[in-house]
Amino acid sequence: xxxxxxxxxxxxxxxxxxxxxxMRRDGAAFExxxxxxxxxxxxxxxxxxxxxxxxLSTEEIIAFLAALGRELRxxxxxxxxxxYALSVRSSGLTGGIVRHLYATLGDLFSAAFIRELAxxxxxxxxxxxxxxxxxxxxxxxxxRAFGARAVHVLAGNVPMPSALGIIRNAITRSDAIFKTPxxxxxTAAAIARTMIAMDPDHPVTRHLSIAYWKGGDEAVEAELxxxxxxxxxxxxxxxxxxxxxxxxxxxxIDLITMDxxxxxxxxxxxxxADDRSMHDAAVRLxxxxxxxxxxACANSRVTYVETGxxxxxxxxxxxxxxxxxxxxxxLPETCSAAAPLDTALAEEVQALRLASFDHKVIGGxxxxxxxxxxxxEPVDFAPLLNNRVANLVPIDDLDIAVRSVTSYTQSIGIYPxxxxxxxxxxxxxxxxxxLVSLGYACKAAMAGPHDGMEPLRRMCKxxxxxxxxxxxxxxxxxxxxxTDAQPRNEFA
Amino acid sequence: MATSIATPATADIRAEDPAAIxxxxxxRKFSFERDALEEIQLRALQLRFAALADRVPVLARFAEEQxxxxxxxxxxxxxxxxxxxxxxxxxxxxxxxGRFDQLTRxxxxxxxxxxxxxxxxGLETIDAWIDRLDAETELRxxxxxxxxxxxxxxxxxxxxxxxxxxxxxxSFESFGDExxxxxxxxxxxxxxxxxxxGYRHGSQSFPRSIQAIVDYYYGGDESRVLCLxxxxxxxxxxxLAGRLEGAQARGAxxxxxxxxxxxxxxxxxxxxxxxxxxxxxxxxDALATRYRGARVVLKGVLPPTVEAMxxxxxxxxxxxxxxxxxxxxxxxxxxxxxxxxYREQVERFTGLPFPPQGYxxxxxxxxxxxxxxxxxYHIVPNLxxxxxxxxxxxxxPRLGRxxxxxxxxxxxxxxxxxxFLTGDEVMxxxxxxxxxRCGRRGSYIAGPIRRYGALRGGDDKITCAGAPxxxxxxxxxxxxxxx
Numbered sequence: 001x002x003x004x005x006x007x008x009x010x011x012x013x014x015x016x017x018x019x020x021x022x023m024r025r026d027g028a029a030f031e032x033x034x035x036x037x038x039x040x041x042x043x044x045x046x047x048x049x050x051x052x053x054x055x056l057s058t059e060e061i062i063a064f065l066a067a068l069g070r071e072l073r074x075x076x077x078x079x080x081x082x083x084y085a086l087s088v089r090s091s092g093l094t095g096g097i098v099r100h101l102y103a104t105l106g107d108l109f110s111a112a113f114i115r116e117l118a119x120x121x122x123x124x125x126x127x128x129x130x131x132x133x134x135x136x137x138x139x140x141x142x143x144r145a146f147g148a149r150a151v152h153v154l155a156g157n158v159p160m161p162s163a164l165g166i167i168r169n170a171i172t173r174s175d176a177i178f179k180t181p182x183x184x185x186x187t188a189a190a191i192a193r194t195m196i197a198m199d200p201d202h203p204v205t206r207h208l209s210i211a212y213w214k215g216g217d218e219a220v221e222a223e224l225x226x227x228x229x230x231x232x233x234x235x236x237x238x239x240x241x242x243x244x245x246x247x248x249x250x251x252x253i254d255l256i257t258m259d260x261x262x263x264x265x266x267x268x269x270x271x272x273a274d275d276r277s278m279h280d281a282a283v284r285l286x287x288x289x290x291x292x293x294x295x296a297c298a299n300s301r302v303t304y305v306e307t308g309x310x311x312x313x314x315x316x317x318x319x320x321x322x323x324x325x326x327x328x329x330x331l332p333e334t335c336s337a338a339a340p341l342d343t344a345l346a347e348e349v350q351a352l353r354l355a356s357f358d359h360k361v362i363g364g365x366x367x368x369x370x371x372x373x374x375x376x377e378p379v380d381f382a383p384l385l386n387n388r389v390a391n392l393v394p395i396d397d398l399d400i401a402v403r404s405v406t407s408y409t410q411s412i413g414i415y416p417x418x419x420x421x422x423x424x425x426x427x428x429x430x431x432x433x434x435l436v437s438l439g440y441a442c443k444a445a446m447a448g449p450h451d452g453m454e455p456l457r458r459m460c461k462x463x464x465x466x467x468x469x470x471x472x473x474x475x476x477x478x479x480x481x482x483t484d485a486q487p488r489n490e491f492a
Numbered sequence: 493m494a495t496s497i498a499t500p501a502t503a504d505i506r507a508e509d510p511a512a513i514x515x516x517x518x519x520r521k522f523s524f525e526r527d528a529l530e531e532i533q534l535r536a537l538q539l540r541f542a543a544l545a546d547r548v549p550v551l552a553r554f555a556e557e558q559x560x561x562x563x564x565x566x567x568x569x570x571x572x573x574x575x576x577x578x579x580x581x582x583x584x585x586x587x588x589x590g591r592f593d594q595l596t597r598x599x600x601x602x603x604x605x606x607x608x609x610x611x612x613x614g615l616e617t618i619d620a621w622i623d624r625l626d627a628e629t630e631l632r633x634x635x636x637x638x639x640x641x642x643x644x645x646x647x648x649x650x651x652x653x654x655x656x657x658x659x660x661x662x663s664f665e666s667f668g669d670e671x672x673x674x675x676x677x678x679x680x681x682x683x684x685x686x687x688x689x690g691y692r693h694g695s696q697s698f699p700r701s702i703q704a705i706v707d708y709y710y711g712g713d714e715s716r717v718l719c720l721x722x723x724x725x726x727x728x729x730x731x732l733a734g735r736l737e738g739a740q741a742r743g744a745x746x747x748x749x750x751x752x753x754x755x756x757x758x759x760x761x762x763x764x765x766x767x768x769x770x771x772x773x774x775x776x777d778a779l780a781t782r783y784r785g786a787r788v789v790l791k792g793v794l795p796p797t798v799e800a801m802x803x804x805x806x807x808x809x810x811x812x813x814x815x816x817x818x819x820x821x822x823x824x825x826x827x828x829x830x831x832x833x834y835r836e837q838v839e840r841f842t843g844l845p846f847p848p849q850g851y852x853x854x855x856x857x858x859x860x861x862x863x864x865x866x867x868x869y870h871i872v873p874n875l876x877x878x879x880x881x882x883x884x885x886x887x888x889p890r891l892g893r894x895x896x897x898x899x900x901x902x903x904x905x906x907x908x909x910x911x912f913l914t915g916d917e918v919m920x921x922x923x924x925x926x927x928x929r930c931g932r933r934g935s936y937i938a939g940p941i942r943r944y945g946a947l948r949g950g951d952d953k954i955t956c957a958g959a960p961x962x963x964x965x966x967x968x969x970x971x972x973x974x975x
Contacts, residue, residue, distance in 0.1 A: 340883070343882060343883070343885075343944070347575035347576070347577045347913075348577045348581075350575055350577070350578075351574075351575055351577035351578045351580075351581035352581055353553075353557075354550050354553045354554050354557070354578065354581075355550045355553075355578050355581040355598070355601055355602065356581050356582070356583075356598070357594075357597065357598060357601075358583050375583060375585075377583060377585050379583075380583065380584045380642055
């Protein structure tokens, strides 16, 4: 079965000269115009062409995006329906979840959220104009966040990066070329086509291009990744995508990476004080583990439980494991559903079930599994955990959980909140990037930082316009300048 | 052309000793009628199950899970194929913390050999643990190269190690009156000197086989065997290399803890590393003098053998051996890039035609088989091949030709369960409708072999090859660690 995906260059749909590409999962293929034939039209040739989008106010941009969100309805948007049909086949998620993700995609474009994002992440004043900042030495430094010419190398496990990328690009008033992933070449294109249907000449539409080429294709990338054509590369997907990009990184190109990460949880002793707390923690943990079928970076894989490792402690941890398994099974199918395990993971679980003295396993088939470590260590294959396979690790000392954190850790869900406050600084020193109340790992505060940084600020060019009055700020040649109490601002 | 041969009587294989089939002459091995062979195989499968179900705890649990209390059909064996993960289902920390009692207990669930009496006191390294098992039991543990972070341990017995080399010896033989590189006059291991392109000592498959060959075929006479490296490939180094790989993937290299036992061995490892170039010099000197023009048996695994032979050509060593020498090369490229024109280099170095490649797997007691003149790997008769759907795990019909994941039951395994799943995707022809035109009977692999692990981006096949790159990295790490 073949799908067709158009090439979109700044509000124009390009057809013809198609190439065929295999999708990642089931051998299905899609065809799309050969980007190499349009490579010279892809970058924004004249950077001054960014003026049009800078002439818009943030509120005007929000209004356009909100209107776009209202058009992204799965029941009536044929482009989105097509992207959904393709994603159902190519994504590792079950049908109910994919449907839910596409059915709610438009909600991401709500005016209130985008306004909050723009204001929290950057500051609307800085986006809409020059903000005067008086310096102590009398200089007035006017600061404004400008857009840049960027390439976004998208990840395709869920449709949100495409939508979020479009929002971020519009807010920062940048010009983006989206390089779509082979397992979701259609979602970004569907949103762009909806924008074209709304207004092909709107500056937000005109500063978005959507293309698929095979990552590493030199004929495309050597032409594109040059400092005179783009200034920023925003890359999802870690090593695989970075390997191709790294060779083009040079002064003048800023690389922003959204690395693949793994997340975990810590359940403090308070959860085991009584049945109600235990149940509450299990239900919350079930969501952190199983939402999106554990395919997202925020999903918990290993949970440290502060039950202790003596017989009573193991019994409590094992009982908690049963509650957790049941809570995962009880999740609605829009959140999570049974799906076959990858062979590699299934064999690891099977081997533990049959041959390990140090682990107990609940489940193990398509329903997922809870692996109960009977020692204070996670399973050796913890990075493979997905499709609702969790590992509970009983510990005597929270220090074990703290030391398990590495630079590959993203979110840590913690119960109760008081424990989160107690541990948070130490978790961060070890590498954690986001701490969250247990149960909310997949409900991220998206207007906050991302992976330990503020990507929206980095997507902007931060420009200063400094006004100095010699009667206030002496010239550097003035005798007064050298006796100035302020640090000298000279560049040799 | 097809070779006509008399069908051997199944009575050759006594019911109580199925492993004897490994030592049948090669022509006989590939001449069984399907029904006769399956009768032997089913009888052997039943025998092994009856003997091991009570003595190998993991098998007992597996059979219970599969609701199998006895074997009735050959297909029942396909329900009891161990995934490779079974042989590495111990916690890695047990190794890091030197908990060899815990590891021994774990290992005991996978073998019928009683490990209850093994005293693990005072053990600080994996090498020492393996030595202790060697000294106190019939176990001759084999471990993997650790390329993805964790060693696998296959609990092979001393008897199975002998079975294994009998299989290797038989694989040198010609089938019927076939000529070409298969021809030879029956003189081989034990009579000709053996040149081995690998480590002499250690517990990976290659040095384990060399040890068994020296003991069994050369009566312990070391002087008849020359190895590329006379030292030991250390399990501790392989394990450390694996942990470094894993830690690198997790961003935690700085947190690797070296056990005191390993640190105590540090000087020895580093000294051996320093000596490696001298060993290599000595190896090439011996080839250039003592063995030049001699009739020898050459044994190696593709990548390290090719590498050494190319290095030999670079030193000007060419046409070294007598033309009737026997040349055995196992394995694929193991994911390593081979130099362009390597076949010609190998032929220049040896003066022999590039040999037909072998295919095997270390989980079996004896699986080695050499490519037939039609380009196929024939499954030796001690192996019951199964094809498994890689996604659903369903067992495919044992008929005609189909592609799937290869599962094996080796009737020659006596002390551990002989059933395992390989990581290989193969097109298997059961030989019933379209027998191979080389004249061999039975199942054969009819197309290229692909590794599922490689398709998934990782691979830790229990190979007989060392992984020198990894080994070097582990040595560099231990060298940099402060004593």
